[in-house]
Amino acid sequence: MIEIKGIEQHYDWGGEFYIPLLTGQEHASGEPMAELWLGDHPNGVATLTNGIPLTDWMAADYQGRLGDSCIKHYGKRLPFLLKVLDVKAPLSIQVHPTKKQAEKGYDLEQGLSIEPSKRNYKDANHKPELMLALSDFWLLHGFKSEKEITALLSKEESLESLLSPFTEGGTKQLVSYIFALSASELAPLIMPIVNRYLDAYQENRLSKNNAYFWMMRAYMRAASANAQLEAGLLMVLLLNLCYVAKGGVIFQDAGIPHAYLEGQNIELMANSDNVLRAGLTSKHVDPKELLSIVNFDPVKAESISPIAKDGGLEYPVPVNDFCLTEYRLQAGESLSLPENPGPCIWFVLSGEMTVNGQDKYWRNGSAFYQEPGNTSTIYAQTELVIYRSSAKL
Numbered sequence: 120m121i122e123i124k125g126i127e128q129h130y131d132w133g134g135e136f137y138i139p140l141l142t143g144q145e146h147a148s149g150e151p152m153a154e155l156w157l158g159d160h161p162n163g164v165a166t167l168t169n170g171i172p173l174t175d176w177m178a179a180d181y182q183g184r185l186g187d188s189c190i191k192h193y194g195k196r197l198p199f200l201l202k203v204l205d206v207k208a209p210l211s212i213q214v215h216p217t218k219k220q221a222e223k224g225y226d227l228e229q230g231l232s233i234e235p236s237k238r239n240y241k242d243a244n245h246k247p248e249l250m251l252a253l254s255d256f257w258l259l260h261g262f263k264s265e266k267e268i269t270a271l272l273s274k275e276e277s278l279e280s281l282l283s284p285f286t287e288g289g290t291k292q293l294v295s296y297i298f299a300l301s302a303s304e305l306a307p308l309i310m311p312i313v314n315r316y317l318d319a320y321q322e323n324r325l326s327k328n329n330a331y332f333w334m335m336r337a338y339m340r341a342a343s344a345n346a347q348l349e350a351g352l353l354m355v356l357l358l359n360l361c362y363v364a365k366g367g368v369i370f371q372d373a374g375i376p377h378a379y380l381e382g383q384n385i386e387l388m389a390n391s392d393n394v395l396r397a398g399l400t401s402k403h404v405d406p407k408e409l410l411s412i413v414n415f416d417p418v419k420a421e422s423i424s425p426i427a428k429d430g431g432l433e434y435p436v437p438v439n440d441f442c443l444t445e446y447r448l449q450a451g452e453s454l455s456l457p458e459n460p461g462p463c464i465w466f467v468l469s470g471e472m473t474v475n476g477q478d479k480y481w482r483n484g485s486a487f488y489q490e491p492g493n494t495s496t497i498y499a500q501t502e503l504v505i506y507r508s509s510a511k512l
């Protein structure tokens with residue numbers, strides 16, 4: 120087992136304090152610390168403590184560090200990417216492709232000369248993801264039911280014109296319709312709602328469990344950046360608003376539109392950065408490609424209950440690329456890390472521990488790479504919460 124250091128991503132929606140407090144690392148004041156990446160994705164490669172990139176270290180001995188079955192299934196790279204997120208402002212509404220869609224899209228875009236920020240497909244992989252809330256967490260996840268959307272369009276007088284595309288062709292036609300509207304065509308739909316709720320939002324009279332709170336927050340951000348009105352503001356009302364209590368876990372499969380709104384989480388996903396966006400931020404939106412991969416079926420975010428396995432709690436997901444397992448130890452307890460045929464990344468969320476009886480203490484924010492076949496033992500010095508990411512091989 121070898122210690123690794125994550126890479127921080129300074130996206131503008133990130134908070135300033137959570138990740139630096141967690142990892143104990145210095146950071147330039149005022150700079151947002153949105154994500155900590157623990158993996159080998161080209162957009163953010165973790166390093167060993169001596170600064171050597173994880174990719175170089177793996178390349179020196181792929182067989183020993185990834186294992187034959189991992190290489191066979193996923194190639195010479197990690198199957199998964201582990202992240203910690205601190206969401207202060209809403210992220211874009213986004214959708215991730217299936218493996219097939221990603222392969223096709225990546226191939227096609229490779230042949231065209233598109234500037235990187237306008238690319239939909241940055242790699243040929245799917246990106247199902249699992250999130251575990253480290254605080255109260257709010258997100259949008261999947262479309263509401265037909266009944267709920269009908270009720271919304273009937274209740275909001277300014278949205279009445281949307282009833283006919285919706286009745287004709289369901290959610291898909293409705294979404295295609297609003298994405299085809301210009302900012303000036305969107306204004307009579309959106310502004311009456313903004314005028315009705317903005318004071319309440321600013322005076323703190325809207326709950327975070329009320330979708331209008333998030334619509335107003337997104338509107339205010341766009342307004343302060345002098346951005347035009349966009350269809351994403353209406354999407355906030357069409358998607359399910361979910362509150363996840365600390366410790367809760369949600370899985371997001373290909374095609375499910377979603378947006379993180381606020382809170383901190385651990386995210387584990389297939390090793391990909393393929394994101395198609397549907398607004399709420401200034402990032403590139405490609406409505407045509409988006410509409411071709413979105414799942415318009417109504418869904419409810421299902422929280423995932425863990426099952427006891429190998430002395431820990433495993434969160435079952437319907438993909439093989441990744442698996443998150445939580446271990447909780449009391450002070451004085453030890454854990455022999457379960458042997459794995461592939462690589463594992465470990466992350467210490469809280470507490471203090473030693474490894475293999477060495478004379479060194481590791482604390483919250485530390486991360487480790489466990490090679491296939493390695494069997495280290497960790498000793499909890501205090502109450503310890505530690506997570507393992509692995510692939511099913």
Ligand SMILES: [Zn+2]
Pocket residue numbers: 213215248371377
């Ligand atoms: Zn996502």
